[in-house]
Amino acid sequence: xxxxxxxxxxxxxxxxxxxxxxxxxxxxxxxxxxxxxxxxxxxxxxxxxxxxxxxxxxxxxxxxxxxxxxxxxxxxxxxxxxxxxxxxxxxxxxxxxxxxxxxxxxxxxxxxxxxxxxxxxxxxxxxxxxxxxxxxxxxxxxxxxxxxxxxxxxxxxxxxxxxxxxxxxxxxxxxxxxxxxxxxxxxxxxxxxxxxxxxxxxxxxxxxxxxxxxxxxxxxxxxxxxxxxxxxxxxxxxxxxxxxxxxxxxxxxxxxxxxxxxxxxxxxxxxxxxxxxxxxxxxxxxxxxxxxxxxxxxxxxxxxxxxxxxxxxxxxxxxxxxxxxxxxxxxxxxxxxxxxxxxxxxxxxxxxxxxxxxxxxxxxxxxxxxxxxxxxxxxxxxxxxxxxxxxxxxxxxxxxxxxxxxxxxxxxxxxxxxxxxxxxxxxxxxxxxxxxxxxxxxxxxxxxxxxxxxxxxxxxxxxxxxxxxxxxxxxxxxxxxxxxxxxxxxxxxxxxxxxxxxxxxxxxxxxxxxxxxxxxxxxxxxxxxxxxxxxxxxxxxxxxxxxxxxxxxxxxxxxxxxxxxxxxxxxxxxxxxxxxxxxxxxxxxxxxxxxxxxxxxxxxxxxxxxxxxxxxxxxxx
Numbered sequence: 001x002x003x004x005x006x007x008x009x010x011x012x013x014x015x016x017x018x019x020x021x022x023x024x025x026x027x028x029x030x031x032x033x034x035x036x037x038x039x040x041x042x043x044x045x046x047x048x049x050x051x052x053x054x055x056x057x058x059x060x061x062x063x064x065x066x067x068x069x070x071x072x073x074x075x076x077x078x079x080x081x082x083x084x085x086x087x088x089x090x091x092x093x094x095x096x097x098x099x100x101x102x103x104x105x106x107x108x109x110x111x112x113x114x115x116x117x118x119x120x121x122x123x124x125x126x127x128x129x130x131x132x133x134x135x136x137x138x139x140x141x142x143x144x145x146x147x148x149x150x151x152x153x154x155x156x157x158x159x160x161x162x163x164x165x166x167x168x169x170x171x172x173x174x175x176x177x178x179x180x181x182x183x184x185x186x187x188x189x190x191x192x193x194x195x196x197x198x199x200x201x202x203x204x205x206x207x208x209x210x211x212x213x214x215x216x217x218x219x220x221x222x223x224x225x226x227x228x229x230x231x232x233x234x235x236x237x238x239x240x241x242x243x244x245x246x247x248x249x250x251x252x253x254x255x256x257x258x259x260x261x262x263x264x265x266x267x268x269x270x271x272x273x274x275x276x277x278x279x280x281x282x283x284x285x286x287x288x289x290x291x292x293x294x295x296x297x298x299x300x301x302x303x304x305x306x307x308x309x310x311x312x313x314x315x316x317x318x319x320x321x322x323x324x325x326x327x328x329x330x331x332x333x334x335x336x337x338x339x340x341x342x343x344x345x346x347x348x349x350x351x352x353x354x355x356x357x358x359x360x361x362x363x364x365x366x367x368x369x370x371x372x373x374x375x376x377x378x379x380x381x382x383x384x385x386x387x388x389x390x391x392x393x394x395x396x397x398x399x400x401x402x403x404x405x406x407x408x409x410x411x412x413x414x415x416x417x418x419x420x421x422x423x424x425x426x427x428x429x430x431x432x433x434x435x436x437x438x439x440x441x442x443x444x445x446x447x448x449x450x451x452x453x454x455x456x457x458x459x460x461x462x463x464x465x466x467x468x469x470x471x472x473x474x475x476x477x478x479x480x481x482x483x484x485x486x487x488x489x490x491x492x493x494x495x496x497x498x499x500x501x502x503x504x505x506x507x508x509x510x511x512x513x514x515x516x517x518x519x520x521x522x523x524x525x526x527x528x529x530x531x532x533x534x535x536x537x538x539x540x541x542x543x544x545x546x547x548x549x550x551x552x553x554x555x556x557x558x559x560x561x562x563x564x565x566x567x568x569x570x571x572x573x574x575x576x577x578x579x580x581x582x583x584x585x586x587x588x589x590x591x592x593x594x595x596x597x598x599x600x601x602x603x604x605x606x607x608x609x610x611x612x613x614x615x616x617x618x619x620x621x
Contacts, residue, residue: 004479036067129463135354154180169345176350179301189317199218205290211216223599234557235538241565259492286320297554374444466553491571
């Protein structure tokens with residue numbers, strides 16, 4: 001975001017506030033440990049304007065990227081684009097206060113100096129990019145105080161490893177079922193430490209873990225998800241943004257089309273199951289997912305370990321327990337199936353994250369702004385059904401959204417029968433610091449970035465409040481969209497409801513004069529934005545019930561259409577596989593087979609910012 005915004009607005013001043021002690025977010029120095037690698041293979045986790053190339057970055061082709069290499073890459077990126085000087089590390093934002101003039105007053109504190117006095121700064125525009133893996137969700141277990149052994153969250157796995165180096169364990173317990181649990185179990189079992197892996201009986205069950213290459217033809221799985229033809233085979237409510245609405249309609253609303261879609265997903269399921277050989281041993285059978293991969297979202301992950309994970313299970317080094325923890329005792333874990341795990345040296349909780357903001361938002365009178373900003377919160381006025389109206393009085397729109405979703409994708413009516421809660425109950429502190437209440441309303445942001453209530457004010461965006469298979473491509477697209485939004489230049493989206501700095505409502509389109517909008521125009525566009533916000537966010541509830549779709553945007557095959565949607569808003573070409581005619585500047589020759597069958601990657605979006613800036617010389621907003 002910082003790089004893109006400054007490229008478009010070089011005279012502006014920005015401050016990047018990072019609570020960590022080093023650059024990198026999830027990949028900061030404090031989270032790195034030996035053996036940590038990305039799920040993405042080389043060539044898919046990089047920005048379009050800064051390729052990750054050898055020999056600078058020693059990564060083998062077709063291999064995952066080591067954590068320390070990615071950390072170095074992100075630091076090099078910041079230095080290359082001269083944004084490192086704007087970064088303030090170890091600075092935590094405690095609160096953002098919305099002032100009467102629509103600016104923000106931020107209360108800050110040194111993250112490494114708990115006794116330091118807070119201070120404040122003000123800003124006209126605020127981009128919140130704290131992501132989804134900031135606040136650990138650590139369960140409180142009965143008898144925890146008597147356990148007398150350390151309990152770590154996967155966020156602190158580096159500390160866990162340091163403790164293990166000083167106090168070599170013989171038996172370790174891992175709680176959780178997602179990728180971080182697999183990583184912890186593998187790390188210890190590979191060192192001949194016995195691992196008791198506890199997967200909650202009332203949870204979502206083991207996640208799908210796939211080899212990087214699937215099908216008998218050994219096709220790169222990540223590339224499949226970025227191939228247009230494959231994206232058509234996954235229901236996506238914003239999928240029409242790619243320009244192939246008729247194709248999607250035929251595939252998802254006709255008998256023959258749905259049979260073809262079902263065959264595709266059975267192929268994926270059977271292929272992964274066959275390669276992992278779940279049923280070849282009683283112990284590996286315990287890791288067989290409880291629901292089809294179709295319903296999982298980004299919980300589906302990659303087997304990126306040096307050796308065969310399932311060998312460790314067959315050898316008994318990893319023992320799987322599908323049960324709930326009933327109580328802890330001295331170095332003991334008692335399960336509700338009657339088992340008692342004794343002489344446990346430590347426990348690692350891979351129990352996910354609190355998907356609430358790690359900072360509070362209030363108005364100048366101290367009232368909580370989470371509901372108004374479309375952020376996760378607790379509501380006492382939920383309509384009929386699960387999270388129907390989001391606590392915002394949107395029951396009628398939500399019911400309409402459900403009808404539209406089921407009409408376009410009838411297969412989503414047949415939800416899996418064994419859905420369970422995907423994580424322990426989330427909590428959020430009520431305004432004023434009082435009683436904690438469970439979060440029952442997820443994100444409600446337009447384009448998964450902007451609170452509809454603030455859209456006209458152009459004063460805040462939330463970046464990275466999504467979980468996708470390609471964070472680099474998604475984040476660079478969101479950054480450009482947010483930059484255009486702040487400037488009032490979303491040329492592909494009706495802009496008649498955005499107010500300029502002079503107070504007039506203006507529509508900005510290329511090669512047109514500014515047009516003053518009427519109140520009727522503004523109302524119509526506001527209603528359309530509200531509808532799309534409800535529709536798109538509600539879609540996740542039905543599409544990924546085993547993932548986190550009801551809480552925040554969580555998608556895999558939907559990522560390319562999402563990028564298409566953002567580029568369409570920006571007025572930028574979505575179909576980027578076409579070639580220019582020889583000797584004909586500016587014209588493109590459409591080649592359908594390339595657009596349909598060639599996977600997209602960072603290289604296809606090279607020069608995206610320059611493409612958008614072309615012809616826009618008055619960007620400083």
